Amino acid sequence: MTDYPVRTPQQLHVMLQAFRKSAGLTQAEVAARLGVTQQTMSALERNAAQVSAGRLLKLLNMLGVELVLRPKKSGATNDGDKGTW
Numbered sequence: 001m002t003d004y005p006v007r008t009p010q011q012l013h014v015m016l017q018a019f020r021k022s023a024g025l026t027q028a029e030v031a032a033r034l035g036v037t038q039q040t041m042s043a044l045e046r047n048a049a050q051v052s053a054g055r056l057l058k059l060l061n062m063l064g065v066e067l068v069l070r071p072k073k074s075g076a077t078n079d080g081d082k083g084t085w
Helices: 009-022 027-034 038-046 053-062
Strands: none
Touching: 009 038, 027 038, 027 053
């Protein structure tokens, strides 16, 4: 099993689209399952940083992807982390 570390919102957008396409699903098909329009699904992929945690988890589950949180390996840097929320 391969890990796909996501450290920035820009990476999340790319990964969501890649997993959707890998699952052989169109935006319209995913949107129908989520109960949103295709336009909303498109916006969700483009602006992944703005999606709610609940909707993100529902989407990942639908795509057969799990979210795993783990500490970084020792010596890893905080790529892009400015220390603020």
